[in-house]
Amino acid sequence: MSLLIKGGRVVDPMSGTDEILDIFIRGEKILKIGKGITFSAKKIIDATDSIVIPGLIDMHTHLRDPGREDEETIRSGTLAAARGGFTTICCMPNTSPVIDDISLVRYILRKAEKEGVVEVLPIASISKNEDGETLSEMGKLRREGAVSFSDDGKWVRNAHLMRRALEYVKMLNLPLISHCENEDLSKNGVINEGIFSTILGLPGIPKEAEEVAVFRDICLTRLANSSLHIAHISTVSSLNLVREARKRGIKVSCEVTPHHFTLSEELVRSFDTNTKINPPLRGKDDVKALREGLKDGSIEVIATDHAPHTPEEKELDYALAPFGIIGLETALGLVIKELVKPEILTLSQGIAKLTVNPARILNLDRGRIREEGLANLAIFNLNEEWEVKKEDFLSLSKNSPFVGWSLPGKVKWTIFKGKVAYRS
Amino acid sequence: MSFERKDLLGIEDLRSEEIYFILDTAKSLRQILDRPIKKVPTLRGKTVANLFFEPSTRTRISFELAAKRLNADVVSFSYSTSSISKGESLLDTVKNIMAMRVDCFVLRHPVPGTPHFLAKNLPVSVINAGDGSHEHPTQALIDLYTIREKKGKLEGLEVVIIGDIAHSRVARSDIWALNKLGAKVRVCGPPTLIPPQIEKIGVKVFYSVEEAIKGVDVVMMLRVQEERQNRCFFPSLHEYREFFSLNEARLNLAKPEAIIMHPGPVNRGVELPAVLADGKKSVILDQVTNGIAVRMAVLYLLLGRKK
Numbered sequence: 001m002s003l004l005i006k007g008g009r010v011v012d013p014m015s016g017t018d019e020i021l022d023i024f025i026r027g028e029k030i031l032k033i034g035k036g037i038t039f040s041a042k043k044i045i046d047a048t049d050s051i052v053i054p055g056l057i058d059m060h061t062h063l064r065d066p067g068r069e070d071e072e073t074i075r076s077g078t079l080a081a082a083r084g085g086f087t088t089i090c091c092m093p094n095t096s097p098v099i100d101d102i103s104l105v106r107y108i109l110r111k112a113e114k115e116g117v118v119e120v121l122p123i124a125s126i127s128k129n130e131d132g133e134t135l136s137e138m139g140k141l142r143r144e145g146a147v148s149f150s151d152d153g154k155w156v157r158n159a160h161l162m163r164r165a166l167e168y169v170k171m172l173n174l175p176l177i178s179h180c181e182n183e184d185l186s187k188n189g190v191i192n193e194g195i196f197s198t199i200l201g202l203p204g205i206p207k208e209a210e211e212v213a214v215f216r217d218i219c220l221t222r223l224a225n226s227s228l229h230i231a232h233i234s235t236v237s238s239l240n241l242v243r244e245a246r247k248r249g250i251k252v253s254c255e256v257t258p259h260h261f262t263l264s265e266e267l268v269r270s271f272d273t274n275t276k277i278n279p280p281l282r283g284k285d286d287v288k289a290l291r292e293g294l295k296d297g298s299i300e301v302i303a304t305d306h307a308p309h310t311p312e313e314k315e316l317d318y319a320l321a322p323f324g325i326i327g328l329e330t331a332l333g334l335v336i337k338e339l340v341k342p343e344i345l346t347l348s349q350g351i352a353k354l355t356v357n358p359a360r361i362l363n364l365d366r367g368r369i370r371e372e373g374l375a376n377l378a379i380f381n382l383n384e385e386w387e388v389k390k391e392d393f394l395s396l397s398k399n400s401p402f403v404g405w406s407l408p409g410k411v412k413w414t415i416f417k418g419k420v421a422y423r424s
Numbered sequence: 425m426s427f428e429r430k431d432l433l434g435i436e437d438l439r440s441e442e443i444y445f446i447l448d449t450a451k452s453l454r455q456i457l458d459r460p461i462k463k464v465p466t467l468r469g470k471t472v473a474n475l476f477f478e479p480s481t482r483t484r485i486s487f488e489l490a491a492k493r494l495n496a497d498v499v500s501f502s503y504s505t506s507s508i509s510k511g512e513s514l515l516d517t518v519k520n521i522m523a524m525r526v527d528c529f530v531l532r533h534p535v536p537g538t539p540h541f542l543a544k545n546l547p548v549s550v551i552n553a554g555d556g557s558h559e560h561p562t563q564a565l566i567d568l569y570t571i572r573e574k575k576g577k578l579e580g581l582e583v584v585i586i587g588d589i590a591h592s593r594v595a596r597s598d599i600w601a602l603n604k605l606g607a608k609v610r611v612c613g614p615p616t617l618i619p620p621q622i623e624k625i626g627v628k629v630f631y632s633v634e635e636a637i638k639g640v641d642v643v644m645m646l647r648v649q650e651e652r653q654n655r656c657f658f659p660s661l662h663e664y665r666e667f668f669s670l671n672e673a674r675l676n677l678a679k680p681e682a683i684i685m686h687p688g689p690v691n692r693g694v695e696l697p698a699v700l701a702d703g704k705k706s707v708i709l710d711q712v713t714n715g716i717a718v719r720m721a722v723l724y725l726l727l728g729r730k731k
Contacts, residue, residue, distance in 0.1 A: 128659075135659035139667050164656040167615040171631035171667075224615075 001042055002026045003418055008047025008379060012054060013352035014368035023052065025375040028417040033371055045413055047379050051347070054367050055087025055118070055376030055416065056354040058328065059177075059255060060152070060231055060303035063089075063120070066107065067096025072308040072396050074108065077328070078116035080306070080395035082414040082422035084328040085378035087118045088366050089306075090358075093125040094153040100125040100136040102144040109145050117421040118414070119376075121147045121364075126165045126176060132157050135165060142172045147362050150177035152231060155213050157183070159220065166224035175227035175253065175361060180213035180238070181279070190319055191268045192280040200269065202318060205280050207235040214238045218245045218252055229361055230254040232305050234279040236289040243298045253361050255301035258327060258334035261290045263401065273314045273321035274401040277307075291344050294353065301361065302353040304331050308397030326395050330388060332380065333407030341408065347382070375418040378411055386410040427725045431543040431550040434559035435600040443604060447569050450714070450721035456493060457716060466728045467496035473526040474500040475518070476553070477533045482688060483553055483563075486712070487530045490719035494728065499526070514538065515545055522546060528727055531555070549726040557591050563687050564597035566718045568605065570711050571642055574683050579606035584636045584678075586612045586668060587646025587695055588657075590619045594687045595646060599627055612636035613668060616657040617648075633667070633674050640678045644685045645670055645695045661694055669695050675705070683707045 003025040010021040010033070022037035023030055032039070058081065064071040072080075074091075081089045091108065093099035099108065105122050112120035124146035128134045130153065138149055149169060155178065156162040162178075169176055186209035191197055193204025214230060218241060221228040233239060233254045245252045265281045275281060293299040307324025314321050335354070339345045345353075359367035366376065388405045390398045414422035427445050435443070456462055472491040476484050484500060491498045501521070518529065528549040531539045536558035543550040554560040572578055583602055589595045589611045602609050603626045611618060612630040623629055630636035637643060648664055658664050670684065684696070684706045692698045701708060 134653075135656055137659040137663040139659075139663050158656075161656045164616045168658065170615040226615075 001418060002039070003043045003045065003375070003415070004037060004039065004041035005045045005047050005052060005377070005379065008050050008052035010052045010369060011348055011351060012369040013348045014356045015370070016348070017369070018348060023369070023377070025415070025418045028374060030369065030371055030373050030375045033369065045379065050379045050381050050412060052369070052377055052379050053085070053351050054355045054369050055378050055414065056085045056332065057088040057090075057358040057364070057367050058086050058304050058306065058331070058354075059090050059301055059358040059362065061089040061091050061306045061328065062094070062308065062324070063091040064095060064308060065111070066104075070396070071310055074111045074120060075115040075117075076394065076396040077306070077308075078112065078118045078120060079422070080326070080328045080393065081118050082416065083394045083411060084330070085332045085380060085411040085414055086328060087376035087378070087414060087416045087421065088121060088364070089118065089328070090121045090123050090147055090362070092123055092150060092152040094130060098125050098129050099123070099146075100128045100130070102137070102140050105141055105144040105146050118416045121145070123148045123150050123152070123177065125149065126151045126156055127161060130154055132161060135161070135168065138169060138172060142174065147364065148174050148177050148229070150179065150231065152177065152179045155179055155181045155183065159216060162217065163220045163224055166220055166226040166228065170224070170226050173363060175229040175251070177229045177231055178213070178217045179231050180210050180217060182209045182213045185209035185212070190276060190280070192265045192282050194265065194283065196265050196268055202268075205278075207237060207282065210235055210279055211237045211241065214241050218242070218250060221252055222250045227251040228253070232257050232260065232279055232303070233290070233299065234260050234282050235286050239289055239293045239298060243293075246298065253300050254298070255303040256290050256294065256299050257303060257305045258331050258338070259325060259401065261287060261294065262334055262338050263287070267401065271318055272401065273316070273318055274325055274399050276318060276321055276323055277325055278323035291339065294339065295344050300353065300357040302331070302335060303358070304328055306395075308395055309399050310397060314399045324399065326393070326397055326400050329393055329395065330400060330402045330407060332411060333386070333409045334402070336382065336409035337407055375415055377415040379413040379415075380409050380411045383408055384410040430726070431539070432561050432722055432726065433539050433543055433550065433552045435561050435564050435597045435604070436559065438604070440604045443565070443568065443601065446565055446718070446721050446725065447572060449725060450565070450569055450718045453720045453724065454714070454717040456720070457713065462493055463495055464493070465495045466724055467491065467494035470496045470527045470727050471525065472496050472498050472528045472530060472723065473521055474498065474530045475503065475532070476500070477503045478554065480532055480553075482712070483532065486715045487553065487719055490716050490723055493716065493720055494723055496723065496727070514542070518542055518546065522548065528723065551722060551726070554593050557593050557596070559597045560593040561597050562715070562719055562722060563594050564601040565722070566711055566715045567598055567644070567685060567687070568601050569714050569718050570685065570707055571683070573710070573714070574707060575641060578602065581607045581642060582610070582640040583607050583642040583644060584610040584612055584640045585644045585646065586633060586636065586670065588617045588648045588652060589613050589622065589646070590617045591649075591652070592646050598644065599625060610636050610640070614658050614664070617652070633670075634677060637674055637677045640682055642683055642685060643670060643675070643678055646687070647689065647691050648695055665694055669697070670700055671697060672700070675700065685711060688712070
């Protein structure tokens with residue numbers, strides 16, 4: 001199958017490309033990039049007035065398969081991803097059962113191959129069944145296809161286990177991904193602890209619950225001389241700890257979600273459970289600091305932490321509703337609206353946080369547009385606004401606080417391995 | 425060239441001349457073991473006391489036989505840790521035994537430095553048969569002897585030690601010994617079992633057996649203990665075996681004439697498959713035989729010469 005994408009503004013952060021170019025694809029790969037390509041192609045996409053970027057990579061997605069296929073399946077999750085311009089998603093292991101065994105890694109890869117429309121790369125757990133007590137067989141899991149390890153959803157409370165996990169993973173040349181939350185401090189909390197938890201009478205999650213965990217994990221990373229990636233960073237102090245560590249040469253990276261650089265805690269006043277997230281929405285100063293962190297490069301990655309939940313689950317009272325919101329379909333729009341348009345990041349920098357950077361951290365040959373590379377691309381219109389509507393979500397779940405928002409950056413096409421994965 | 429010490433506590437403080445002297449002495453004593461009457465009267469009338477505070481059949485028997493071949497009397501005390509925990513002072517125990525006019529103690533103890541403590545407080549010779557994870561000097565001497573026997577020399581040889589380095593006294597003593605005699609040492613294991621900053625004592629660290637074993641003359645395998653798993657050092661024996669055991673494919677990356685060594689006991693099917701443990705390249709049983717000769721040499725040099 002051959003495909004020609006004509007006349008788009010090709011933005012490839014890895015090579016620094018930003019010009020109108022044609023892209024010719026044959027089979028799964030890009031054959032040629034250049035001006036005025038005249039090869040005959042089976043299909044032609046007119047990308048005039050559109051931007052062509054490498055297919056986005058989400059380092060942090062929750063597909064609820066196996067176990068909660070009512071919330072999301074591998075298929076529906078990849079459809080949602082494609083709609084958002086993603087061609088690679090890394091799924092977290094806290095499914096039911098937990099992805100702690102090679103049979104489960106194989107399950108995900110096979111199912112994604114068969115039913116998914118974009119690439120799914122499994123992240124396996126650090127400890128068996130995320131029990132925080134025994135190491136999972138990380139070597140074998142890696143060999144089978146896991147791209148990293150995390151006990152996401154939980155923090156590895158046992159410092160000795162975390163230390164050994166950080167050491168062990170060095171032989172695999174991968175970072176560990178840590179969900180930093182000291183549950184002794186965050187227990188029962190549902191929103192950020194502060195003025196709003198006081199006014200609303202809801203139990204709070206203090207920022208320190210995240211910060212003490214971030215600090216410990218940074219220290220252990222230094223001790224183990226290993227690499228750490230901190231998931232969903234949300235506070236000023238967490239970011240300062242990361243900055244300081246990086247200055248000292250400790251190999252730590254971090255990611256921020258679009259909702260954390262967009263929304264702040266006042267929204268919880270609505271008691272809408274789509275504002276209930278872990279880590280919680282924080283204060284305006286945190287949002288500002290996170291944007292600064294993106295700008296100065298301390299935060300290298302934007303990742304969605306796409307967390308689907310059914311309406312029955314989210315339509316419970318604020319204490320009972322599970323944490324989490326979906327994010328794959330709104331991520332790019334929020335990056336454009338909240339970071340690129342206000343000139344906090346250039347377009348190339350913004351796209352890099354979703355392509356080159358996650359690819360580098362995970363040692364993946366993805367996130368770039370090059371001849372002989374995989375034809376994973378997204379084509380979107382920078383200025384075309386679109387309204388976020390519940391009924392348009394391709395995810396099985398609709399738990400998003402952005403319903404009703406008008407976002408720029410409408411994705412028109414998503415191409416995965418040379419095939420159309422999404423068309424608007 | 426000589427050996428003038430009261431004790432043998434470790435390799436770290438030995439000079440290379442001393443090591444060569446012990447090896448040469450062992451060589452001349454080795455042929456006793458091939459005679460029909462395996463005895464010489466050298467240590468007649470001397471008494472060697474084996475004090476083993478850790479389970480060990482092979483090392484204890486090896487020391488016993490070495491002493492007996494030299495006509496010394498041997499007494500063996502096996503202490504379980506419970507008698508230590510009853511508050512019995514080690515020094516007290518030993519002084520009691522000394523009062524029975526013993527000439528030499530061979531001590532194996534789980535805590536590093538215990539033989540040194542005894543050596544400082546007693547006028548008789550102390551031989552360290554393994555103090556925790558610290559040193560096991562006679563094993564290193566046996567390994568050097570065996571390598572020299574098979575390869576003719578030690579200088580310039582490439583040696584890799586694969587396994588649980590962090591908890592191994594054999595690894596530590598071997599590293600000192602090999603470096604002092606001019607060999608080049610590599611260590612390999614999961615990062616959790618490589619002690620911090622070990623490069624500083626003169627080894628190259630590898631996390632991949634395929635990388636570590638390229639072109640080596642000697643492959644030394646260490647036993648890995650299941651109990652380590654319970655302390656988070658590696659996820660399972662299955663995974664350990666898959667990544668760190670020796671197999672034909674990995675062995676083929678070493679020099680064709682490479683030899684396989686192991687201080688024993690071998691976990692067959694874990695770090696070493698039976699076919700390699702018993703194969704042509706394995707010198708494991710030679711190590712055992714040489715062990716008697718080396719221990720005879722150490723006993724002779726400490727006890728058998730007129731001072």
